Amino acid sequence: xxxxLVPCHVKSTVALQVGDMRTSQGRPGVLVVDVxxxxxxxxxxxxxxxxxxxxxxxxxxxHTPLHTPSKWVTCLRDHCLMPDPHSEEGAQEYVSLxxxxxxxxxxxxxxxxxxxxQPSPLWLSFTVEELQIYQQGPKSPSLTFPKWxxxxxxxxxxxxxxxxxPDPSRVSSEVQQMWALTEMIxxxxxxxxxxxxxxxxxxxxxxxxxx
Amino acid sequence: MRKAQGSWEKRILKSLNSMCTELSIPLARKRPxxxxxxxxxxxxxxxxxxPDLSLFRPVYAPKDFLEVxxxxxxxxxxxxxxxxxRTHLGLIQVPLxxxxxxxxxxxxxxxxxxxxxxxxxxxxxxxxxxxxxxxxRIGQKVxxxxxxxxxxxxxxxxxxxxxRAELWALILNISSQPEDILYYEQLKTNVIxxxxxxxxxxxxxxxxxxxxxxxxxxxxxxxxxxLLCFSRDTSVLSHFAYNSASPPKSYIRGKLGLExxxxxxxxxxVIPFHGFSMYVAPLCFLYHEPYKLYQIFREMxxxxxxxxxxxxxHPSGIVSLCLLFETLLQTYLPQLFYHLxxxxxxxxxxxxxxxxxxxxxxxxxxxxLLLWDRILGYNSLEILAVxxxxxxxxxxxxxxxxxxxxxAEAVLADLSTLKxxxxxxxxxxxxxx
Numbered sequence: 001x002x003x004x005l006v007p008c009h010v011k012s013t014v015a016l017q018v019g020d021m022r023t024s025q026g027r028p029g030v031l032v033v034d035v036x037x038x039x040x041x042x043x044x045x046x047x048x049x050x051x052x053x054x055x056x057x058x059x060x061x062x063h064t065p066l067h068t069p070s071k072w073v074t075c076l077r078d079h080c081l082m083p084d085p086h087s088e089e090g091a092q093e094y095v096s097l098x099x100x101x102x103x104x105x106x107x108x109x110x111x112x113x114x115x116x117x118q119p120s121p122l123w124l125s126f127t128v129e130e131l132q133i134y135q136q137g138p139k140s141p142s143l144t145f146p147k148w149x150x151x152x153x154x155x156x157x158x159x160x161x162x163x164x165x166p167d168p169s170r171v172s173s174e175v176q177q178m179w180a181l182t183e184m185i186x187x188x189x190x191x192x193x194x195x196x197x198x199x200x201x202x203x204x205x206x207x208x209x210x211x
Numbered sequence: 212m213r214k215a216q217g218s219w220e221k222r223i224l225k226s227l228n229s230m231c232t233e234l235s236i237p238l239a240r241k242r243p244x245x246x247x248x249x250x251x252x253x254x255x256x257x258x259x260x261x262p263d264l265s266l267f268r269p270v271y272a273p274k275d276f277l278e279v280x281x282x283x284x285x286x287x288x289x290x291x292x293x294x295x296x297r298t299h300l301g302l303i304q305v306p307l308x309x310x311x312x313x314x315x316x317x318x319x320x321x322x323x324x325x326x327x328x329x330x331x332x333x334x335x336x337x338x339x340x341x342x343x344x345x346x347x348r349i350g351q352k353v354x355x356x357x358x359x360x361x362x363x364x365x366x367x368x369x370x371x372x373x374x375r376a377e378l379w380a381l382i383l384n385i386s387s388q389p390e391d392i393l394y395y396e397q398l399k400t401n402v403i404x405x406x407x408x409x410x411x412x413x414x415x416x417x418x419x420x421x422x423x424x425x426x427x428x429x430x431x432x433x434x435x436x437x438l439l440c441f442s443r444d445t446s447v448l449s450h451f452a453y454n455s456a457s458p459p460k461s462y463i464r465g466k467l468g469l470e471x472x473x474x475x476x477x478x479x480x481v482i483p484f485h486g487f488s489m490y491v492a493p494l495c496f497l498y499h500e501p502y503k504l505y506q507i508f509r510e511m512x513x514x515x516x517x518x519x520x521x522x523x524x525h526p527s528g529i530v531s532l533c534l535l536f537e538t539l540l541q542t543y544l545p546q547l548f549y550h551l552x553x554x555x556x557x558x559x560x561x562x563x564x565x566x567x568x569x570x571x572x573x574x575x576x577x578x579x580l581l582l583w584d585r586i587l588g589y590n591s592l593e594i595l596a597v598x599x600x601x602x603x604x605x606x607x608x609x610x611x612x613x614x615x616x617x618x619a620e621a622v623l624a625d626l627s628t629l630k631x632x633x634x635x636x637x638x639x640x641x642x643x644x
Contacts, residue, residue, distance in 0.1 A: 052287055087308040088285075088524060122289045122306065197445050197478030203405045204464045205238040205476055207231060208224045 008037050008112075008133050029119055031127065035112040043106035045134040047096045052126035054085040057115040058097075063108040070110060075102040078117075085120040212283070212305075212530075216455050216522040219279050223482055224459055226270050231408060234266055238461060238476055239407045247403045254399070258422075258431035264415045269485035273567040276484075276520060277302075277560070280530055283522070300552060301537030302559045307524055309535040311542065315597060316639055319589065321367040322632070324640050329369025330581040330632030343371075350374045359384060367588035369581055369632070376497040382587050383510040387503055395502035398440035401478075405443075409477045413438045417488045426576050430495035434488050437505050441512075447479035450513035455523040481517075486564075489571040490516050493579050515592055519567050527592040532566050533559055535596040540603055543642065547607050556616035561623050562599040569595055570626075578631045598631060601638035605629070 015028035031053075040063040058076040076097065082090040099106050112133070118126040197203065231238055242250070253260065281302045288306060299306075310318065322328065327342035337343075346368065353361045354377050362381045370378050380386070402410075417434050421427040427434075441447070451458055458480025466472035491508050498504040518528045525531065540558055541548045551558050565573055569592070570582060585594050602623065603610065609622045 084308055087306045089308040124287050124289060126287075197401070197443065197474060198405070202241070202463055203239050203474065204241065205461045205474070206464050207228050207238065207461065208476060209460045209462060209467075209473075210221060210224060 008035050010035050010131050027121070027124070029117060031116040033114040033116065033128065033131070035114070035131070035133065037109060037111070037133075040108050040110060042135050043099060043102075043109045043112075043133065044136045045096060045098050046112075046132070047094065047134070048128040048131045050081050050091065050093050050095055051129055052082070052091045052123045053116045053118055053128055054082045054120065054126075055079065055117040056081055056128075057117075058102070059113045059115065060102075060104065060106065060109055061111040061113075062105075063110045072113065073104050075104045075106065077103070085118060086122055212522050212524055213455060215279065215283050217457075219276075219522060220456065220459070223270055227408070227459075227482065230267070230270075236408055236411075237464075239405055242404060242406045246406075250403050254403075254436070256432055257435040258417075260414075262411070262414060264411060264418065267411050267415045269416060269419075270412065270482055272485040273564045274560075276529075276567070277563045280522065280533060283530065299537075300541060300548070301534070302557050303530065303534045303537060305524075305530060305534065307531050307534050309526075309531055309538050310593065312539070312639065315593070318591075319585075319594070319597075319635075319639060321588075322585070322636055322639060324636060327368060328632050328636070329371065329584075330578070330630065331636065333369075347371045347374070350378065354378065354381065357381060363588055363590070365588075366584050370584045372577075372580075375580065375584070379497065379507060379587060380503075383507060383514070385503070385506045385510060387500075387506070391506060392502050395440065395505055398443050398505075399436075401443040402439045407442060407477055409442050409483065410439055412483055413442070413488065416483055416485060420486055420572065421488050421492045424492070424572055427489075427492040427495070427572075430492060433495050433501065433504060434491055436501045437491050437508055438483070438488060440505055441509060442477040442479055442481070442483075444479045444509065445475075447481060447509065447513060448475060450517060451480060454517050454521055456517070456521040481512075484520065486568050486572075489568050493571055493576060493583070496576060496580070514590075515586060516569065518592060519569065529567065532592060532596040533563065535593060536562055536566070536599045539597065539600040543600070544604055544607060547603065547610055550611055551619060554614055554616070554619070556613070556619040558603060560616065561620055562603070565599055565602075565626075566595045570598065573626045574629060574631065575627050578629065582631050594635070597638065598635055601634040602626065602629065604638055604642070605634055 010033065014032045014034075016030040016032060043060075046058075056076065056079045057074065058079075059072045060075050061070050061072050064070045079097070079101075081093070081095060114128065114131075116126065116128060227238075281304075283303070283305050285305060288304075316323070320326075327346060329343070329346065332342040333339070350365060350371055351374065353365050354374060359381050362378050366378055366382065413435070417431060417438070421434055422431050448458060458475045459482065460473055461476040462468065463472040463474065490512065491504075494504055494508055494511070498507055515527070518525060519532075520529065522528070522530060537559055548558065569586070570579055574582065582594065582598065586592060606622055610619060613619045613622060
């Protein structure tokens, strides 16, 4: 199934902190990333590169018919990206999340909100990078096979044999045997490479290159 | 990690280049015909050659590599001065995930107290009917079936000496076809035609390490035959797809910058360091035909040994092994760890060289082969870190009394009397935690 990148605007991360931001000492453990779409789009897949985020929640606001206020709905709750928030596992991985993993219907999305959590105090910062949203691409047009391909006609009357030519069925069986032989030879072809490391027989080197 | 590996590689290249310019020796040149004939004649006794290697020095030694690993820092990691619950008291400062003893017990379940082991249950006091005979019989059946997965499972309990060579070949997927013999002969021709600077490094390494070892000096000629061919083997380049390292590049003389004349140097992309030949030496006990020995070594290298000298976050990579060793020691022998740290003898400084060489040259050969059985069986090098911690646990009483790094090194200098399997079993399954 093809997928098409959906144009979206990713706002910068906002940290959520308790108390006065200027005087508090600790680093925020929760970040919020807002993604808005210029057009209402059916959501298929979201991909990003993790950078030390431990848990991810996604909330979505649907497009509703006019005059009804739209509410935020949670579609992914505390998805774990790092099994141990204190260690490196999963910290810099590429992640893909699909429509079928979401808790709610994602067909008409107005706005997306990613809530990133990193409870460990060991990391100086955390975020997600290279955020991209995809929607389902156009379905490939179904091909209709010509009738004669899908329903072969059997019992065709053989054409009258021409004088002096060998029997076509015998020829075809011999050709088939020859083809089988060539296939066998091709299959037993060894995979060991010759392994040349020189250029035209010359391997005179002076110094290593740093690039 | 990749950045650190890149800058480490640059250092190695610089070192090799400066050696080239100082000694005015080209990295590679074609041998004149006379020299080629001479080398071909003494192919089987290259050890008798005594070239002047005094000006050559190894490109790097394990302790240089340890310094690089100690200085690995994650820029996003809180490395504050204040001690927190996660301060790394050991040398490695990278917070990789390593297993603890309960997880190791699960992973190495076949080493448990209730399972028979070669290395323990084949000693002279134990009647062979209890375990050994049956184990040998199963081994023979596995070989007859030529079942590689069964062999890997079987060898976790150790391999009988008579079956080991075939079992390892089965697990590593080595079957000597005529084309493999031809390939080895082709490599031999390449050695004869071209002379590489790396050859002198290999000579020097063998003379410094294996030739001085009581067990391995008899195999000196084999080591040259394997290692010189290994440097010319371009099929090794394919392992760089899953290795964080990259092979060094060079240009044919006079054609600097032209991509058609760019080649890898050495042809297999691996620059040997001090102690490299010890990866091959134990295998000489098992295989006597050079081409078979060569194939087994090459496969062991591209599966396991390359991880011991490149920087990566892989659980069997050397960084994880070091961290696993330090964490095990800190968690289960905290008094010993604290004491050694106080006297300036960080345990990793002593055990690093054991792990980088996979204990080759430190243990007695039969014990080493039992250890390498388990590396093949579990397809992981973590057992090296566990054994290192077990050795410290075994000599803990003596180590608690030392007062300097040199004295600690002296306590742990001789491992040749150690029995590997009982140490591992006690450390994992019989220590009260």
